[in-house]
Amino acid sequence: MSDTVEGRWAEIFGPRYLPVTVILCLGVSLFAFNAFLSSTALPSAVQELGGIEVISWATTLYLVLAIVGGAAAAMLKRRMGSRWSLLSFAGIFLAGTLIAAMAGDMAQVLVGRAIQGFGEGVVAALCFALIPELFPSRLVPKVFGMQAVVWAVAAFGGPAGAGALTELISWRAAFLINVPLVAIFCTMVLLVVPRGGRVKQASGFPGLRLLAIGGGTMLVALAAIAPSVQAVLLLAAAAATLAGAVWLDRRSVQRLMPPDAFSLRTAVGSGLWVFLLMPVAGAATAVYLVLLLQQLWDYGPTLAAAVGAIMAVGWSLASVTVANVRRRSTRHILIQAGPVLLALGLLAVLGGLQWTSPALLVVGQVATGLGFGMSNGYIMLTIMEASSDAERDRTSTLLPTTQSAGNALGAALAGVAANAAGYAQAPDKMAILASIVPLFAMAIAFAALAFLAALRLVRLAKVTPVGTFAEE
Known part of the structure; x- marks a missing residue:
């Protein structure tokens, strides 16, 4: 890219790129707002359902499964194509949302949050993959700037919006706000994202590597709540597990x-x-x-x-x-x-x-x-x-x-x-x-x-x- 080529803000909001910009912002906002959701809505869920001893795991499982989903995103894109990957995993995120919103106990909330995390981890990673696919390099800094604005809005608006919904309606409404957002996102994907060809690959699933990534991340999460000596051991085990996942991946065909x-x-x-x-x-x-x-x-x-x-x-x-x-x-x-x-x-x-x-x-x-x-x-x-x-x-x-x-x-x-x-x-x-x-x-x-x-x-x-x- 030439140093003299300049992208303009008007371009990403113009007719050619606006739909793609909206898709990326929606994809990022689903992850960003849900990252801030738990701290506001879940205390009310615990008051209704009990299970305060596991409240932190609602966030932990969401993040761990999001990391696993993100790690698998490139493989899923090659196998399913961009459009169907985004639609499928937005649907998985929506399923997790509905499970959490309709939960009868905290165990069901945890299941819903885990499913949410996996689906949104894939969606967020695929949105990043779409940036070089759908935007020229000169516009990429503008796209990243817009994503930073989305995160800033989520930092303020996420807790405030979830708090208002929780207080005025219920904590379940704070989860269900995702439903119209997912519907808009999927509609935009159908209209804008090309089908894209699937890449034929050898059979097999990288289960061991994904398990190592998830297990290593879980060890990190456990270290955050463990006593000091055990925490150091858990972090050492996490580092070894994640390094092993990278080592295995370098030697894999897929x-x-x-x-x-x-x-x-x-x-x-x-x-x-x-x-x-x-x-x-x-x-x-x-x-x-x-x-x-x-x-x-x-x-x-x-x-x-x-x-x-x-x-x-x-x-x-x-x-x-x-x-x-x-x-x-x-x-x-x-x-x-x-x-x-x-x-x-x-x-x-x-x-x-x-x-x-x-x-x-x-x-x-x-x-x-x-x-x-x-x-x-x-x-x-x-x-x-x-x-x-x-x-x-x-x-x-x-x-x-x-x-x-x-x-x-x-x-x-x-x-x-x-x-x-x-x-x-x-x-x-x-x-x-x-x-x-x-x-x-x-x-x-x-x-x-x-x-x-x-x-x-x-x-x-x-x-x-x-x-x-x-x-x-």
Whole structure:
């Protein structure tokens, strides 16, 4: 792609691309809103159905199955084609929604959430695969900017909308709001997405690899709630299991991932490491900030959540602002600056908490959001451009899966760091402030690792031939 070619915002909202843009935003919004749904609607479900001891698993199972679904998405697209894959797994997501909404006990809610997660994991990954398929490279930053806006709206609107439906009607209505969204999504898919040919493959199903991915992710989830020593062992087992899944996949005839996934010798592999490590670093504030504001500054839930959501606003604003960058050299600077801003933002948030400075904390939240927003889209674009035409589907569908895995791993590591420092047993505010220092130190260290991976990505991207997607 030439550095002088510029895509315009008007194009993605014009007659040619608007239907596709709507499909992608709907696909992402289903995942985004449901990621925030559980924290608002499920407490009411527990009051009606009982089973408070398993409430956290409603989110855990959703995310674990979403990661498994995302890992299988490229294979499913090749076997079924884009259109029928999207329709089928939107239908599976809808089935899970109806099971959860009509549940008579929490066990049925968990089953529904697991089915929801698998269906939406595939849909979200396929939406990423459609980006290089249906948009030229010059418009991709705009598309990523729109997706960031969807996430920001979900961060604010998801809990508020689910809360309103739960309070005014019932928690079941918060689930059923997905029904018209899925109907609109499927209608748009039928109208816009081409049938696409299916690729004939050898028989067989990658059950062992999907089991390893799901099992490794589940071990990460268990580590988040386990005592410190057991948590470290669980994380070690998770790392070995997930590494084994990647190793097996590289030696398989029917691969789920590109052959250079997570290899530091290629731009694709290095980019995936950046994409994994940044969410790991960001999890410190994503998991603990709202709770810390209530504990340390006596903020109410609404105000604390609003401050927590500032990061999402900074992310979306940065994504939209930098989407007009044309020069590849400037994009490389943004990729490297992202982890740096993330680390500085985390440091500022920690300083704001330690010195009781709301202004410094807000600056830190904004910087964190800017770090993700200015780099995320161009990391994905660089990975897609460096991927060969034959591997682009596998590469694109792996992106949201990698990000979800980073969020899950970051949440677990944050829990281990905080609990090891005595956060859960802290008797007063001073003890809480002391216990969160290791948590933020760990997060900043992962941001530094993401910066090193970003340097590697940029260096390799400069010498990696681009595929035809980048030249359109």
